[in-house]
Amino acid sequence: MSDIIFTSDVQSELDLRLNGTDPGHVFILTDRNTYRHCLNTLGSRLFLPENVIVTDVGETSKSLESVTAIWQTLSSRGARRNSVLVNLGGGLVTDMGGFAASCFKRGMRCINIPTTLLAQVDASVGGKTGVNLDGLKNEIGTFALPECVIIDNSFLKTLPPRQILSGFAEMLKHALLTGNEAWQELLAVDLSHPESPAFLRLIEKSVGVKKQIVDADPQEHGIRKALNLGHTVGHAIESAAIAQGVELYHGEAVVYGLMVELALSVHIAGFDTDKYHEILRFIHSIYPPYIPLATPEHLYKLMGHDKKNDRGGVNFTLLKSMGEFTLDNYCTQAQVTAALERITINGK
Amino acid sequence: MSDIIFTSDVQSELDLRLNGTDPGHVFILTDRNTYRHCLNTLGSRLFLPENVIVTDVGETSKSLESVTAIWQTLSSRGARRNSVLVNLGGGLVTDMGGFAASCFKRGMRCINIPTTLLAQVDASVGGKTGVNLDGLKNEIGTFALPECVIIDNSFLKTLPPRQILSGFAEMLKHALLTGNEAWQELLAVDLSHPESPAFLRLIEKSVGVKKQIVDADPQEHGIRKALNLGHTVGHAIESAAIAQGVELYHGEAVVYGLMVELALSVHIAGFDTDKYHEILRFIHSIYPPYIPLATPEHLYKLMGHDKKNDRGGVNFTLLKSMGEFTLDNYCTQAQVTAALERITINGK
Numbered sequence: 001m002s003d004i005i006f007t008s009d010v011q012s013e014l015d016l017r018l019n020g021t022d023p024g025h026v027f028i029l030t031d032r033n034t035y036r037h038c039l040n041t042l043g044s045r046l047f048l049p050e051n052v053i054v055t056d057v058g059e060t061s062k063s064l065e066s067v068t069a070i071w072q073t074l075s076s077r078g079a080r081r082n083s084v085l086v087n088l089g090g091g092l093v094t095d096m097g098g099f100a101a102s103c104f105k106r107g108m109r110c111i112n113i114p115t116t117l118l119a120q121v122d123a124s125v126g127g128k129t130g131v132n133l134d135g136l137k138n139e140i141g142t143f144a145l146p147e148c149v150i151i152d153n154s155f156l157k158t159l160p161p162r163q164i165l166s167g168f169a170e171m172l173k174h175a176l177l178t179g180n181e182a183w184q185e186l187l188a189v190d191l192s193h194p195e196s197p198a199f200l201r202l203i204e205k206s207v208g209v210k211k212q213i214v215d216a217d218p219q220e221h222g223i224r225k226a227l228n229l230g231h232t233v234g235h236a237i238e239s240a241a242i243a244q245g246v247e248l249y250h251g252e253a254v255v256y257g258l259m260v261e262l263a264l265s266v267h268i269a270g271f272d273t274d275k276y277h278e279i280l281r282f283i284h285s286i287y288p289p290y291i292p293l294a295t296p297e298h299l300y301k302l303m304g305h306d307k308k309n310d311r312g313g314v315n316f317t318l319l320k321s322m323g324e325f326t327l328d329n330y331c332t333q334a335q336v337t338a339a340l341e342r343i344t345i346n347g348k
Numbered sequence: 349m350s351d352i353i354f355t356s357d358v359q360s361e362l363d364l365r366l367n368g369t370d371p372g373h374v375f376i377l378t379d380r381n382t383y384r385h386c387l388n389t390l391g392s393r394l395f396l397p398e399n400v401i402v403t404d405v406g407e408t409s410k411s412l413e414s415v416t417a418i419w420q421t422l423s424s425r426g427a428r429r430n431s432v433l434v435n436l437g438g439g440l441v442t443d444m445g446g447f448a449a450s451c452f453k454r455g456m457r458c459i460n461i462p463t464t465l466l467a468q469v470d471a472s473v474g475g476k477t478g479v480n481l482d483g484l485k486n487e488i489g490t491f492a493l494p495e496c497v498i499i500d501n502s503f504l505k506t507l508p509p510r511q512i513l514s515g516f517a518e519m520l521k522h523a524l525l526t527g528n529e530a531w532q533e534l535l536a537v538d539l540s541h542p543e544s545p546a547f548l549r550l551i552e553k554s555v556g557v558k559k560q561i562v563d564a565d566p567q568e569h570g571i572r573k574a575l576n577l578g579h580t581v582g583h584a585i586e587s588a589a590i591a592q593g594v595e596l597y598h599g600e601a602v603v604y605g606l607m608v609e610l611a612l613s614v615h616i617a618g619f620d621t622d623k624y625h626e627i628l629r630f631i632h633s634i635y636p637p638y639i640p641l642a643t644p645e646h647l648y649k650l651m652g653h654d655k656k657n658d659r660g661g662v663n664f665t666l667l668k669s670m671g672e673f674t675l676d677n678y679c680t681q682a683q684v685t686a687a688l689e690r691i692t693i694n695g696k
Contacts, residue, residue: 068412068481075487078652103451106478106489107567130454133416139423141454142490219455304426 002112003148004125004211006204008197010113010152011043017111017148018084023047025083027074029097031057034089038115038155042088051077055093059242062092062132064140070100074108084109087146090116091123091250094146095138098129102144110146115155117167117194118251121174121206124149126214126227135242137235143219153203156194164194165287166251171202173229173258174209176279179323182209187282226325228317230258233340236302240294248293255283256290256343261316263339269318269326296340300333350460351496352473352559354552356545358461358500359391365459365496366432371395373431375422377445379405382437386463386503390436399425403441407590410440410480412488418448422456432457435494438464439471439598442494443486446477450492458494463503465515465542466599469522469554472497474562474575483590485583491567501551504542512542513635514599519550521578521606522557524627527671530557535630574673576665578606581688584650588642596641603631604638604691609664611687617666617674644688648681 007013018026026047030039035054053073055066074085085108087097094112101110114124130141156164168191175182182205189202210227217224234250234257241248259280265271294302303314313330320326355361366374374395378387383402401421403414422433433456435445442460449458462472478489504512516539523530530553537550558575565572582598582605589596607628613619642650651662661678668674 064412064416071481071488075481075484099451103447103488103490105487106476106491128454133419133423136423139453140419140451142451143454 002145004207005150006200007152008154010041010150013150014042018046021084027051027079028086028088029053029093031055031089031093033057034115038088062096064131067096067100067131071104074104081105081108084111086111086113088113088115091119094119094124095130098144098146099131099141102129102142112146112149114151116159117156117164118170120151120203121167122170125207125210127218135239137238153200154195164191166249169251169254171206174206176319177226177229177325178209183322225317225327230254230261232303232314232316233257233260236299237293239302240299244293246293255287259283259343260339261318263342264316264331265318268329269320271319290343296337299340300336350493352555353496353498354548355500356502358389358498361498362390366394369432375399375401375427376434376436377401377441379403379437379441381405382463386436410444412479415444415448415479419452422452429453429456432459434459434461436461436463439467442467442472443478446492446494447479447489450477450490460494460497462499464507465504465512466518468499468551469515470518473555473558475566483587485586501548502543512539514597517599517602519554522554524667525574525577525673526557531670573665573675578602578609580651580662580664581605581608584647585641587650588647592641594641603635607631607691608687611690612664612679613666616677617668619667638691644685647688648684
């Protein structure tokens with residue numbers, strides 16, 4: 001597993017990690033936002049200005065075309081296997097940069113500096129990299145761990161509330177997988193101060209949940225599927241949003257996915273109905289309602305492309321109770337459609 | 349390490365390996381030649397005709413565009429992680445198909461059936477995958493082992509002699525890395541009957557040399573660099589050929605690379621001069637002379653892009669004596685240029 005560093009001084013930590021690496025061999029991948037707002041935090045003596053690669057923002061930029069442009073820059077500037085690609089940005093940057101690094105000359109050094117809450121608690125940790133193909137999320141990618149991940153929550157200070165909520169969805173998922181105590185802790189959190197030391201401790205706890213699961217099953221043959229809670233439906237909703245050109249944040253799709261998969265959990269895995277309604281009330285209190293982007297039938301079809309499917313039907317991770325998950329539940333179209341329809345009605 | 353099967357009955361072995369996998373989830377990657385000459389050897393009941401993917405031949409086809417087309421076919425036909433991509437062809441097919449499989453949904457099943465001698469003794473074994481980028485060989489790729497490699501030398505029966513010689517170059521390299529006995533064995537081989545049981549045993553020995561080295565160092569941090577003998581110069585010559593649109597086989601480039609790197613071995617690592625001349629005489633007796641495709645200076649520059657370089661100068665694997673190699677020899681431009689010039693004069 002990569003080293004994961006929790007800090008409020010990203011510059012010193014990066015300095016330590018690069019440990020005298022020739023600035024000509026340090027490449028920084030940013031998007032237009034992190035180029036403007038975050039790059040100066042790293043200091044300028046660690047890399048050359050011409051080694052900064054700027055990619056577009058938005059899911060449609062997470063493409064083979066973008067990653068090819070990164071490879072061409074690395075190649076033309078003489079990057080080697082022991083050159084370092086530092087991915088400074090949200091999940092798009094860490095996913096795409098991680099993929100670029102893992103395939104450049106069959107693998108170059110890679111450091112992730114996630115700047116959004118979503119990337120800090122999810123994307124940058126665990127070694128999943130990828131880009132989209134023809135509107136399908138992360139259809140092309142690798143399992144490749146960065147050598148380290150530096151998490152500094154002072155980046156969150158200027159993040160729009162919608163972005164904080166997006167990342168918070170993964171923290172909710174981690175809490176659901178852990179148990180009621182972890183869940184209660186999140187209900188009490190102050191989302192308006194994500195830069196606080198208290199919030200950094202919650203991030204650390206949340207990352208700890210993911211790390212423990214990933215360490216046990218890096219390539220998702222078994223227990224790692226637990227982390228898919230909310231994502232089977234969530235990815236389908238996200239694909240529908242991409243296809244329609246609707247801007248939907250990953251965490252928003254995950255929250256809607258969690259609602260649907262908790263409904264399935266009630267019906268199929270015996271999850272407590274009262275707890276289900278309590279969770280839904282909390283989600284409704286902080287997230288916007290779900291507005292359908294596709295029919296349940298179309299969403300079900302999109303789930304057929306999910307990487308976790310390995311036979312007929314769609315494979316779900318469900319909850320039996322708080323902190324107790326069950327893997328490989330194959331649900332029929334009728335079951336999935338019913339759960340999707342319930343959420344649509346409740347969400348309106 | 350993958351299972352490597354040596355056989356004269358590829359169909360039965362593939363049947364065993366697929367073991368009832370739904371034909372709709374078996375994909376076959378071929379090139380135009382293996383589509384015409386080799387596909388029928390596999391039998392038709394193991395896969396659907398529409399699951400056969402045909403790629404162009406030639407190094408310029410080993411591109412991100414080609415691999416994207418493979419991904420689009422897999423995606424649109426509903427391939428899953430446990431679907432199988434069978435790569436039927438030479439090194440281009442096994443390298444590119446291996447790369448495609450390793451990144452599709454972060455890794456699907458993959459079986460290599462190499463149909464050229466070169467692919468049988470080298471490309472299909474060891475887990476290096478890749479495509480070219482802007483004329484640079486295998487600039488983008490992964491380390492990813494196929495679940496098995498099926499080697500059937502009856503495919504070699506109809507292979508043009510030039511193709512046999514190309515693969516034989518890697519067998520020469522493996523023998524040089526093993527010792528004088530292995531070398532003498534190759535001098536006596538009958539290259540006009542590569543489909544013979546005796547030749548299959550030589551292939552098995554040669555693959556054994558590679559397998560032993562790769563098992564000890566899958567990701568090329570140390571001893572695997574031994575396999576680069578002949579390749580640092582060879583890849584540069586190959587890049588020059590691609591840039592000029594000259595058709596040069598990989599093994600031909602490797603043989604010229606071996607000649608140059610043995611000259612360096614004499615000067616830098618104390619390799620025996622008489623043995624060097626004996627080896628050169630044998631190479632000259634079966635391979636066409638080297639015709640320069642670029643100036644020594646330009647070739648040296650191309651070597652700067654080699655993945656094995658991790659500091660100034662160019663890093664070579666050299667021979668101290670037959671079977672005794674030395675890694676990480678950094679050679680100056682003057683040394684490399686002198687060796688290149690000697691070969692050019694001798695080769696003419």
